[in-house]
Amino acid sequence: MSTGTLHRTAHDAWPAGPGTGARRPGFLRAPFSAATYREIGYVLTGLPLGIAGFCLAVTGVVLGAGLVVTAVGLPVLALLLTAARGFGALERHRARTLLGAEVAAPAPVRPARRGVWGAVTARLADGAGWRAVLYQVLMFPWAVLGFAVTLTFLITGWVLALYPLYHWVFARYTDWPGYRVYDFTTDAGRHYAYYITSPAQIAGVSAVGLLLVLVTPWLVRGLTGVSRVAVRGLLGAR
Numbered sequence: 001m002s003t004g005t006l007h008r009t010a011h012d013a014w015p016a017g018p019g020t021g022a023r024r025p026g027f028l029r030a031p032f033s034a035a036t037y038r039e040i041g042y043v044l045t046g047l048p049l050g051i052a053g054f055c056l057a058v059t060g061v062v063l064g065a066g067l068v069v070t071a072v073g074l075p076v077l078a079l080l081l082t083a084a085r086g087f088g089a090l091e092r093h094r095a096r097t098l099l100g101a102e103v104a105a106p107a108p109v110r111p112a113r114r115g116v117w118g119a120v121t122a123r124l125a126d127g128a129g130w131r132a133v134l135y136q137v138l139m140f141p142w143a144v145l146g147f148a149v150t151l152t153f154l155i156t157g158w159v160l161a162l163y164p165l166y167h168w169v170f171a172r173y174t175d176w177p178g179y180r181v182y183d184f185t186t187d188a189g190r191h192y193a194y195y196i197t198s199p200a201q202i203a204g205v206s207a208v209g210l211l212l213v214l215v216t217p218w219l220v221r222g223l224t225g226v227s228r229v230a231v232r233g234l235l236g237a238r
Contacts, residue, residue: 025217030217040220047143050140051140053087053140061077064080074120078119085126088106088128095227101228101232105236106237109129132234132235139227142230146227157216160209160210167179177197178197
């Protein structure tokens with residue numbers, strides 16, 4: 001009984017990493033797989049976290065560098081590196097729970113000297129902290145791109161695929177015979193309009209939507225593949 005449970009779980013999940021033996025959901029099953037929506041959740045939640053991390057990194061570096069000629073600049077940079085490590089831990093947790101990617105945490109910072117300046121200098125020499133700052137800067141544009149592409153494909157695909165179910169709304173509640181693709185009049189007075197009305201047109205719209213629905217999980221898989229590499233390369237143990 002437990003063997004069957006494990007067998008089904010392996011088929012329902014994306015691979016957690018090299019050597020796990022787990023299979024990807026099939027092409028037709030992927031749009032309805034829980035693993036797909038975990039990856040979508042990773043991409044969509046990555047944007048607000050990416051904004052916060054990017055603002056922290058840029059503000060901390062600029063402020064710390066600007067004050068480095070004083071005694072205040074170094075503690076500011078040390079605080080930045082500490083906060084960046086915290087963001088890195090959060091990213092590793094998200095990668096583990098939503099992408100199935102196990103990434104070992106870097107070793108903790110161990111000051112060689114006691115006191116405040118010992119802690120500050122240890123933080124400034126922390127390579128993992130600087131890599132975490134670099135991660136926040138480099139991955140911010142990718143978070144924006146991933147959010148925009150994923151949301152666009154996800155919504156557009158399902159809206160078009162389900163069009164036959166709500167096609168009747170336009171004729172009943174508007175003066176359109178169907179969904180209006182365009183409607184305009186040229187300077188010469190010629191009027192052009194195109195509506196989705198015939199069964200063939202409705203079926204074609206739905207078919208395009210179904211194609212987008214089927215493609216979206218693999219597009220998201222590619223986007224999160226880059227994130228997996230970045231998390232392992234910049235936020236993992238060395």
